Amino acid sequence: MHNIKKITEDLFWVGVNDRRLAMFEGVYSVPKGVSYNSYLLLDEKTVLFDTVDKAVHFQFIKNLTFALKGKKIDYLVVHHMEPDHSAGICDLLELYPELTIVCNGKSKKLIEQFNEVDISSRVKIVSEGDVLGTGKHHLKFYMAPMVHWPEVMVTYDTTDDILFSADAFGCFGALNGAIFADEVDFSRDYMDEARRYYTNIVGKYGPQVKSLLGKVANAQIKMICPLHGFVWRKNLQSILSKYQLWCNYEPEEKGVMIAYASVYGNTENAAEILSSNLRDKGIKTVMFDVSVTPASEIIAAAFQYSHLVFASTTYNAGIFITMEALINDLVAHNIQNRTVAIIENGSWAATSGGLIGEKLSQCKNMTILDQRLTLSSSLKSDQLIEITSIVNQLAETLGETVFDDRCVEDSSDKKELDMSTLFKLSYGLFVLSARHEEKDNGCITNTLVQATHSPPRITVIVNKTNLTHDMIVSSRAFNVSVLTESTPFSTFERFGFHSGRDTDKFSKGDGTRRTCNGIPYLTENINGVISGEVIDVVDVGTHSIFVADITEAFTLSKEPSVTYQYYFDHIKPKPEPPMEVKKGYVCKICGYIYEGDKLPSDFICPICKHGVVDFEKIR
Numbered sequence: 001m002h003n004i005k006k007i008t009e010d011l012f013w014v015g016v017n018d019r020r021l022a023m024f025e026g027v028y029s030v031p032k033g034v035s036y037n038s039y040l041l042l043d044e045k046t047v048l049f050d051t052v053d054k055a056v057h058f059q060f061i062k063n064l065t066f067a068l069k070g071k072k073i074d075y076l077v078v079h080h081m082e083p084d085h086s087a088g089i090c091d092l093l094e095l096y097p098e099l100t101i102v103c104n105g106k107s108k109k110l111i112e113q114f115n116e117v118d119i120s121s122r123v124k125i126v127s128e129g130d131v132l133g134t135g136k137h138h139l140k141f142y143m144a145p146m147v148h149w150p151e152v153m154v155t156y157d158t159t160d161d162i163l164f165s166a167d168a169f170g171c172f173g174a175l176n177g178a179i180f181a182d183e184v185d186f187s188r189d190y191m192d193e194a195r196r197y198y199t200n201i202v203g204k205y206g207p208q209v210k211s212l213l214g215k216v217a218n219a220q221i222k223m224i225c226p227l228h229g230f231v232w233r234k235n236l237q238s239i240l241s242k243y244q245l246w247c248n249y250e251p252e253e254k255g256v257m258i259a260y261a262s263v264y265g266n267t268e269n270a271a272e273i274l275s276s277n278l279r280d281k282g283i284k285t286v287m288f289d290v291s292v293t294p295a296s297e298i299i300a301a302a303f304q305y306s307h308l309v310f311a312s313t314t315y316n317a318g319i320f321i322t323m324e325a326l327i328n329d330l331v332a333h334n335i336q337n338r339t340v341a342i343i344e345n346g347s348w349a350a351t352s353g354g355l356i357g358e359k360l361s362q363c364k365n366m367t368i369l370d371q372r373l374t375l376s377s378s379l380k381s382d383q384l385i386e387i388t389s390i391v392n393q394l395a396e397t398l399g400e401t402v403f404d405d406r407c408v409e410d411s412s413d414k415k416e417l418d419m420s421t422l423f424k425l426s427y428g429l430f431v432l433s434a435r436h437e438e439k440d441n442g443c444i445t446n447t448l449v450q451a452t453h454s455p456p457r458i459t460v461i462v463n464k465t466n467l468t469h470d471m472i473v474s475s476r477a478f479n480v481s482v483l484t485e486s487t488p489f490s491t492f493e494r495f496g497f498h499s500g501r502d503t504d505k506f507s508k509g510d511g512t513r514r515t516c517n518g519i520p521y522l523t524e525n526i527n528g529v530i531s532g533e534v535i536d537v538v539d540v541g542t543h544s545i546f547v548a549d550i551t552e553a554f555t556l557s558k559e560p561s562v563t564y565q566y567y568f569d570h571i572k573p574k575p576e577p578p579m580e581v582k583k584g585y586v587c588k589i590c591g592y593i594y595e596g597d598k599l600p601s602d603f604i605c606p607i608c609k610h611g612v613v614d615f616e617k618i619r
């Protein structure tokens with residue numbers, strides 16, 4: 001039974017998928033299969049663009065026969081003579097006696113080479129820029145030597161602006177019922193295979209691909225029909241932009257591809273630790289065991305990432321077998337413009353690193369870091385500093401902006417909750433004061449923000465365990481003293497490290513004054529005062545959010561307000577190491593030490609009232 005796809009009113013896909021092929025070209029695993037694309041144009045003259053591999057020829061003939069609906073084939077355009085696209089040529093010459101082959105001189109030679117046949121009487125030779133009219137359509141031919149063989153050419157249908165691109169823009173993977181790239185999630189499900197296809201099949205020929213892109217740059221291409229993979233009719237720029245990077249050997253991503261060859265796991269261990277340290281710096285890494293992962297995947301990753309690390313044990317006084325094959329492959333594929341770090345291992349004579357470096361030095365514009373880590377059987381603790389040094393060199397050459405892939409995908413099961421991210425928020429620091437039943441009190445807060453300008457409204461978030469919280473709940477009013485950078489640590493101690501239930505915080509504060517609401521404010525080391533009248537209280541569990549109208553506000557100086565970061569950097573004394581404590585947790589805010597093996601998850605610092613996220617284990 002035929003299985004064809006309509007592409008335009010008069011263009012049909014008559015190709016076939018193959019999911020039984022284990023190794024494409026005998027080298028590249030194709031676990032998702034592969035498609036062999038052939039296209040039939042039904043114009044006044046019928047034109048077939050390429051045939052398919054012999055493994056799927058039977059189905060191809062069924063498809064073609066059905067699509068023709070009894071018509072003959074006038075022209076067979078041969079873009080590429082590799083047998084996965086040309087196996088049907090001789091059969092078609094017999095089946096369709098009127099058929100003329102349209103190809104260039106190199107293809108004619110290869111057709112006769114592969115098939116021991118003279119096609120001189122059945123061929124129309126075309127050259128660069130020649131145009132073939134088929135009725136409504138006009139087909140313009142461009143030569144594309146070495147994309148991927150020397151005879152390759154492409155056809156541009158100037159009527160419908162369709163580029164028949166031969167191997168260019170191809171992709172591994174069967175089509176699974178779809179024909180257009182926009183029918184699938186291409187970037188998620190197929191881009192890796194498109195990259196693996198490009199880098200391994202034509203990666204070596206970047207300048208030739210670039211030349212082809214230049215030739216068709218001015219064409220208003222609306223559709224690309226490659227010999228493998230999906231037809232592109234939308235968002236062509238997404239694949240064209242990748243080709244621009246790939247053909248120039250420019251990485252797609254800043255990150256580190258680590259490939260290691262390890263016999264007993266010791267070289268792997270060093271690679272793992274290196275990768276872990278890179279991740280700690282927020283640098284994206286991918287890792288491959290070259291004895292397990294097919295080289296084609298690693299080559300694709302080497303084209304994808306900006307930085308490469310090769311870690312190999314020494315074997316027969318040289319590079320380990322699978323690593324040597326990979327390095328040779330990368331050199332053959334013309335890898336360029338990468339920064340490389342090398343780890344070598346050898347129990348008596350480590351040579352692999354130097355040899356890897358020599359081979360990669362043949363490639364253009366490769367920066368091989370001077371520092372090479374040499375292991376004697378295994379990584380030793382005193383070599384961690386060398387790992388750190390390599391990590392730092394990689395980080396420096398990656399530039400200031402480092403990347404990782406945590407936010408690339410939107411799937412909820414990959415969400416993480418790193419509370420330390422909240423430390424990136426900037427805050428001010430304030431004394432929040434209140435008065436209730438003749439008692440004054442105050443605490444340090446960093447959670448005051450302006451909510452609205454009109455009406456002038458602020459919010460402040462207060463821990464329910466604070467006395468100030470309860471006083472505001474009762475009195476519905478508070479003051480905010482905006483602290484400046486000259487605020488001494490003693491002010492933070494006085495208002496932040498003690499509870500108003502045990503001490504009178506304002507009794508030591510000579511010079512305090514009151515606003516119209518009767519609540520005190522500080523007079524030293526502040527640059528402004530704001531009074532609030534609570535209009536709403538929102539319960540958020542451990543804390544309450546007070547929403548307040550501003551009833552009074554005035555400035556006192558031009559000195560900069562202190563920020564939370566400034567406080568940590570310039571005001572808070574650096575904590576002394578807790579010498580006498582063997583086990584426990586220290587509060588990063590006030591230095592309080594909790595002694596014990598395990599910090600209860602609901603523990604609140606008795607001094608500063610911060611929760612467990614602000615404690616760190618004493619080591």
Ligand code: FEO
Nearest residue numbers: 082084148167227
């Ligand atoms: Fe699928 Fe170079 O051919």
